[in-house]
Amino acid sequence: MRALELFCGIGGFAAAVSGANVRVVGSFDQDRGALDAYRLNFTDHGARAVDLERVGGWELTAGGIDFWWLSPPCQPYCERGTRRDLEDPRARSLLNLLELFSRIPDGRLPCHLAMENVAGFVGSEAHGRLTTLLASRGYHLRERLLCPTELGVPARRPRFYLAASRGPLAPEAPPEFRPRPPLAAYLGEECPDGLLLEATVLQRFGPALPIVDPADPAAVATCFTSGYGRSLTASGSYLRCSAGVRRFSPEEIARLLHFPSGFRFPPDLPLRKRWQLVGNSLSVAAVREVLRAFPALEGAQK
Known part of the structure; x- marks a missing residue:
């Protein structure tokens, strides 16, 4: 399975799918420090500086892509911020991706897509636009709020996660119990x-x-x-x-x-x-839990 890691940061998704039947063929971000750390740890994932506010559709579909992972900027939806939603300039990259997604030919759409953001994303205009678009393009959706403490991790990081697939998603199941290390x-x-x-x-x-x-x-x-x-x-x-x-x-x-x-x-x-x-990165444990929704992914839940 060929995947794109959009807003890749230091590689939370890459770490989560290590050992799975997933090949990350492109990892895009604009933060030079994040990309330096990413390349040091994931040498063959094609990490490069890409402005997702201006990226073209061909860069997102070249070679055939099966999976998109997105971790767009959370500041437009943070409770401690101004919560300007789509009026925030930092939402332009997500808006561009949604516009491109609406125009990608049906046969070139990824089979699967998943996204992470802060809990304040739920109910936003961006949230509504995203879910409406995915449903209109034939995706099955699953949304949840998840904190790593539910997975036996002694650190809070409550986040919103979305899983979308053009095929059936796995039956919903509670997180697997894991004893919490100190x-x-x-x-x-x-x-x-x-x-x-x-x-x-x-x-x-x-x-x-x-x-x-x-x-x-x-x-x-x-x-x-x-x-x-x-x-x-x-x-x-x-x-x-x-x-x-x-x-x-x-x-x-x-x-x-x-x-x-x-x-x-x-x-x-x-x-x-x-x-x-x-501080801007992902809980790898939570991402692995979210990926359980995709039956086609093998080995990502270990």
């Missing part, structure tokens, strides 16, 4: 250099910070955002350690997202940029 199982060294919060920061903002104790077997991290490391509050959890309180490292967040153990960042990529990239 948060400590995802952590690196206790107090790495450069991650400790200053005492003055704790004195001023401590009560507003979601601080978790890795010794607590029930500890669950809050959702990490692209602002982690830049914004102190409403961007993710902090860890109590012997020297005080520290931030999670980007590598620890990637592990909580269930990227493979060998995943790495380019060595020259700044720490704040790494935080931004993982």
Whole structure:
């Protein structure tokens, strides 16, 4: 099965389909740092800089494509944002894809399509336009809200997922039960250099910070955002350690997202940029769960 990964970021979909009968033949994004990280970890996926606001239909269909994965910008639908929906300039790339999708000849449409976005996407004008278009082109749809905590992951990341197929989708089933490992199982060294919060920061903002104790077997991290490391509050959890309180490292967040153990960042990529990239990325565990809807995908659910 040949797949396109649109708004590919650092490769959450690529990680999710590793070992499946899927060949990612194109991975498109505009963020240079994301593409550098993607290419380092997925060397043969054709990752390149493409402006999806201006991409042409031929680039999305060349060679025959069976599966589209989309993770379009979430800012137009975020609860903490202005929620301008399709009036937000960052929605133009999705609008362009929908326009192209409406004009692609029937025989060149992908058999399957899936998408991830924030929960605020549900009920938006973009959501309505997307689902109406897919139904008009003969797709069966399944929509759900899913958080990795439902899959035994000690970190929250509630997201909207859509699965669409021109063939039957698999019967709906609850997520497979998985025992939840402790948060400590995802952590690196206790107090790495450069991650400790200053005492003055704790004195001023401590009560507003979601601080978790890795010794607590029930500890669950809050959702990490692209602002982690830049914004102190409403961007993710902090860890109590012997020297005080520290931030999670980007590598620890990637592990909580269930990227493979060998995943790495380019060595020259700044720490704040790494935080931004993982904060914008996907829960690999959740994507694998969503892909259970497609009977044609083999091996992606392991």
